[in-house]
Amino acid sequence: xxxxxxxxxxxxxxxxxxxxxxxxxxxxxxxxxxxxxxxxxxxxxxxxxxxxxxxxxxxxxxxxxxxxxxxxxxxxxxxxxxxxxxxxxxxxxxxxxxxxxxxxxxxxxxxxxxxxxxxxxxxxxxxxxxxxxxxxxxxxxxxxxxxxxxxxxxxxxxxxxxxxxxxxxxxxxxxxxxxxxxxxxxxxxxxxxxxxxxxxxxxxxxxxxxxxxxxxxxxxxxxxxxxxxxxxxxxxxxxxxxxxxxxxxxxxxxxxxxxxxxxxxxxxxxxxxxxxxxxxxxxxxxx
Amino acid sequence: xxxxxxxxxxxxxxxxxxxxxxxxxxxxxxxxxxxxxxxxxxxxxxxxxxxxxxxxxxxxxxxxxxxxxxxxxxxxxxxxxxxxxxxxxxxxxxxxxxxxxxxxxxxxxxxxxxxxxxxxxxxxxxxxxxxxxxxxxxxxxxxxxxxxxxxxxxxxxxxxxxxx
Numbered sequence: 001x002x003x004x005x006x007x008x009x010x011x012x013x014x015x016x017x018x019x020x021x022x023x024x025x026x027x028x029x030x031x032x033x034x035x036x037x038x039x040x041x042x043x044x045x046x047x048x049x050x051x052x053x054x055x056x057x058x059x060x061x062x063x064x065x066x067x068x069x070x071x072x073x074x075x076x077x078x079x080x081x082x083x084x085x086x087x088x089x090x091x092x093x094x095x096x097x098x099x100x101x102x103x104x105x106x107x108x109x110x111x112x113x114x115x116x117x118x119x120x121x122x123x124x125x126x127x128x129x130x131x132x133x134x135x136x137x138x139x140x141x142x143x144x145x146x147x148x149x150x151x152x153x154x155x156x157x158x159x160x161x162x163x164x165x166x167x168x169x170x171x172x173x174x175x176x177x178x179x180x181x182x183x184x185x186x187x188x189x190x191x192x193x194x195x196x197x198x199x200x201x202x203x204x205x206x207x208x209x210x211x212x213x214x215x216x217x218x219x220x221x222x223x224x225x226x227x228x229x230x231x232x233x234x235x236x237x238x239x240x241x242x243x244x245x246x247x248x249x250x251x252x253x254x255x256x257x258x259x260x261x262x263x264x265x266x267x268x269x270x271x272x273x274x275x276x277x278x279x280x281x282x283x284x285x286x287x
Numbered sequence: 288x289x290x291x292x293x294x295x296x297x298x299x300x301x302x303x304x305x306x307x308x309x310x311x312x313x314x315x316x317x318x319x320x321x322x323x324x325x326x327x328x329x330x331x332x333x334x335x336x337x338x339x340x341x342x343x344x345x346x347x348x349x350x351x352x353x354x355x356x357x358x359x360x361x362x363x364x365x366x367x368x369x370x371x372x373x374x375x376x377x378x379x380x381x382x383x384x385x386x387x388x389x390x391x392x393x394x395x396x397x398x399x400x401x402x403x404x405x406x407x408x409x410x411x412x413x414x415x416x417x418x419x420x421x422x423x424x425x426x427x428x429x430x431x432x433x434x435x436x437x438x439x440x441x442x443x444x445x446x447x448x449x450x451x
Contacts, residue, residue, distance in 0.1 A: 034443055085443065087443065128440065128441060129440070157441075158441050159442065163441065186436045186440075186441065187363075187436070188362075188363045189359065189360060189361070189362060189363075190353075190360045190363070192363065194366075195349075195366045196363045196365050196366045197365050197366060197436075198432045198436060200432070200435070201432060205368065219440070220441065222435070222438065223440050223441075
């Protein structure tokens with residue numbers, strides 16, 4: 001099934017609308033000091049078929065609902081994997097869920113990374129901070145489709161060495177044939193022997209054939225702006241740069257308008273956009 | 288090298304991104320101030336407050352720009368990589384380094400005698416202008432990336448007052 005079909009079906013089907021399905025937490029894995037990955041399974045046993053880049057609305061009973069990107073393997077749809085940072089009341093409640101507890105899930109929602117555009121080309125994933133979570137499904141997909149891609153590069157920037165998300169997995173991917181992993185941190189003490197600097201510095205160093213590269217960028221919005229510019233400057237075509245935007249989502253299906261960005265509703269038209277579709281909107285103060 | 292000829296220093300400079308595209312007369316002039324150097328892992332290319340008499344065009348290996356802080360050891364400000372320039376304090380008085388530069392692994396570089404280059408730039412303002420045109424983007428890029436890091440973009444929202 002193509003990613004586009006999955007995205008379309010999920011938004012318009014009844015199960016992707018306003019009615020949450022019950023999921024049970026099967027595993028809880030602390031990632032960073034304030035960040036947890038939950039593995040969940042549908043109580044009714046039906047898998048949650050998603051495409052890389054999509055999100056769900058997680059509903060903690062009696063607390064509230066929050067939009068969270070799916071960070072698991074799209075081929076392993078029996079388990080819903082999501083990485084959450086404890087920030088506000090709802091995300092803290094999600095992070096505090098323990099094995100066996102239940103949560104409401106709506107989705108999958110939103111558009112997908114157009115991964116199939118990378119067939120026959122180089123794929124570059126540029127992620128910053130927790131932006132690695134929404135891009136991890138692309139990495140799983142790329143691992144399963146390596147023979148159809150020229151190369152895969154993961155460019156990851158974060159605050160400090162102890163803030164590297166999925167560190168053991170990144171190490172494993174760096175030792176995987178066909179995958180190149182570059183990590184840079186904003187600040188480091190003497191026990192770090194890797195790169196120190198912004199992620200945009202690493203982009204040109206890891207590009208192979210910019211004109212034949214498809215890039216997926218996810219992270220803080222300013223980082224995405226500068227990252228997209230670095231890709232453009234290096235020669236990656238604008239239409240082959242894709243971003244995942246974030247706004248305050250409430251309904252998740254384009255009804256309420258909370259996540260409006262100019263002519264777009266991020267939950268319905270996004271979160272994944274081609275760079276040309278949002279480039280000019282990203283510098284408008286009022287948006 | 289495939290033709291059996293030794294590369295001249297002018298050739299080496301012309302191959303580095305900083306000076307790529309300069310005319311041969313200029314690279315010949317610059318070459319008179321330059322020489323190839325090697326550093327082992329942990330060697331210092333220079334240390335803070337030393338005279339900024341040689342800067343480096345990095346050809347292989349990585350260099351960490353650092354400061355030492357009592358109680359916190361070495362703090363890495365930035366790492367630089369092949370194709371980059373190590374050192375800009377040679378351009379302006381008092382010509383002293385502001386940071387330590389330490390080799391991370393084996394480093395190959397071209398060292399440029401800063402006093403020699405300054406003298407040539409003073410004697411030939413046209414060449415000096417070209418050299419400054421090459422260095423200004425390096426300094427501007429470092430400033431821009433430093434500003435981005437000052438924003439602490441990856442900070443947890445709670446630390447920067449965003450309640451989500």
